[in-house]
Amino acid sequence: MTTSIRGDFKDASLTPRGKDRIEWAAKDMPVLRLIRERFAKDQPLKGVRMSGCLHITTETANLAITLKAGGADLVLCASNPLSTQDDVAAALVNEYGIPTFAIKGEDEEIYYRHINAVLDHKPNMTMDDGCDLVSTLHSTRTELLPNIIGGMEETTTGVIRLKSMEKGGVLKFPVLAVNDSDTKHMFDNRYGTGQSSIDAIIRATNILLAGRTVVVFGYGWCGRGVASRAHGMGANVIVIEVDPVRALEAVMDGYRVMPGVEAAALGDLFVTVTGDLNVIDKHHLERMKNGAIIANSGHFNDEINIPALEQLAVNKRRVRDFVDEYTYGDGRRVHLLAEGRLVNLSAAEGHPASVMDMSFANQALGAEYMLVHAKEMQPRVYTLPKELDQEIALLKLQAMGITIDTLTPEQEKYLNSWESGT
Template sequence: MTTMTKDRNYDIADINLAERGRFRMAWAAKEMPVLDLIEERFRQEQPFKGKRIAAAMHVTSETANLMRVLIAGGAEVALCASNPLSTQDDIAAALVAYYEMPVFAIKGESVEEYNQHLNAVLDIEPHITMDDGMDLVAMLHTQRQELLPNVVGGTEETTTGVIRLRAMAAQGKLAFPVIAVNDAMTKHFFDNRYGTGQSTIDGIIRATNILLAGKNFVVGGYGWCSKGIAMRARGMGANVIVTEVNPLRALEAVMDGFRVMPMLEAARIGHIFCSATGDIHVLDKHHFEVMRDGAILANSGHFDVEINLKALRAMSTQVTRVRDFLDEYTLADGRRLYVAGEGRLVNLAAAEGHPSAVMDMSFANQALAAEYLLKHAHELGKNVYNVPEAIDQEIAALKLKAMGVEIDTLTPEQEAYLNEWALGTGH
């Protein structure tokens, strides 16, 4: 049941899924103690009182807990999906039913619905944007420019979005400051590596139920997300091959013990392929032409552009849905290639996304970055900024505390030594 009221209050799949979503939110919250600590402070201080936040993010149980924290801090929040296949319909229902929150997200929504939902969250005339891929910011700057004067700033969750935003800022097109949450140490070191690594493997296995051990597993790129995928695939017994265009990252992959080669060479021997680069056509027509029968293609980059599906369709005589999240492309020569999750983020299209424990830090960054923007936006230019180091350190300290881990502190003597240039050998 899709419900769309005349005042565009919400558009979700089924409000009757709310109770199931509430239980899943509570289960995720058990692994998100840093957000709980932030919520406690926000509830007292009300930093977002009277402020409106438009969010385009993956509608998952972890995202729902971030929304809970923002609402506790006094914010009026509207949420839509940042990917047509990433919504968990029961979570969308829980936010509407239990938090009276405007949510516009349906798993499997069309591109037209996706754009309607982006517009719907912008209808609240936001002071802050929270984006995962930059589609919301792009729409603001192209179709909803009348809302720009009201926007204080924004945050961006993912590598792809930060790449787009930096390009936009370099061209002088960005109309307000944006904090690159993705680039926080407590985000990309953990979320991108451990979260993407585990959830991507989870998505591929759920889509295919294939044994990874002994297979040639080709990872496109060696950024933080790809490092995590390569690490977890090796842990499952796969023979991991890395492809890269950056010589430093390629060298790092070699030093980490992986085989490195061009994608065209890897395409001839790979059983499973997964790209996570943020770029277009990492797996392309000339790769499909040499792949072995039965090769599996997946993507863990934000947009469905890393696999050239248009070229693959043109090469195919038939496309068949053989499992819930797996399509079989039969080529003219009889070979069959399999695409998981329609080429979209496989960890969300075919699985549940990142584990809550890593999203605890990522979404703590979102909450604190939004608070920082309200306090400091008047000091910032129309550019992309890193998360302040103090926020990164605070989140790491809170996470360690929640995990029951203690660390050392410098003595006054050690502090003095680190701040004195004259001391050296013999002193």
């Protein structure tokens, strides 16, 4: 482990490999590259002290390089104990000069020590993925709150927590819900989570999905992605939902929908993507068949009642990297992937760079927008303006070599009038 004022990371010798992988991701992030070129020229973030609690991956590294190019004084820590790519953390520090506090597999004590280390930077702006940074600010580091202009939040779970803080009247500065931008949740959550979750499950287990029954808990954008990718690989998909509209949508998309307790006895593979607590609970675990596999693609491992699983088991052993086998008293064996943490970043590399290109373009432009507009904003959760969303989508299309039509003046007039009819 390498520790210094520059950060806390595993091994400096990993730097060259991290640099190569960061550059590999960069080639699929053309929108962020265009933003970085403008940032380097205009310096919109000059003088801003920024603390980021994000997944330390090759894609995040390209965001960090962009923010630094824009003038930000940036420090980073991990937003999940298992999501860090150690070579990337080393390269961020040694190649790009961005202090990074992140070690794959760090325990809870080190995890929060790292969060406090980036808060010691006395930030003016936060960038969070899951709201652990902001919640720490509001609980144990309140002396720093007067310095904060505003923040950005990357993921669904974090937005849920922030809206709870807003509703309770405890949120002390404005936060942009980057996750709620169309060019984030419709692509990152659906295509990114869908592909990367299935990728991670296959890497960890080497199972064949064709012919198996896959149970997806939650049919939001992430759940849609996981279900469609599993179905595309030949799995029989069951969806569990509490929202009647989403449940109906899943039925119309061709999936079986039923209560979780019924699906528990049928499933070969279970994937949670809800952002809620104990969606796989003891009564589900008790009914699972021998050989069942459980994975979580939500931000926190709270989605699976792991203490209940521990109580049901008479033996636990690690059978493969990221696969723990729990043996019940009757001999049944149930397998938990990545300790119940978000499987796509724990057992694989997270989302492909091409989809994170849009998500992190939202983060970069969100930081710029926050700096300009924070004084007009209340301590609430906001979404980015539609115009920025459409700008990112247009840049992505252009990078893909795709052009689209535009409305004629006559068509615009027609759409903005009420006089014309049959």
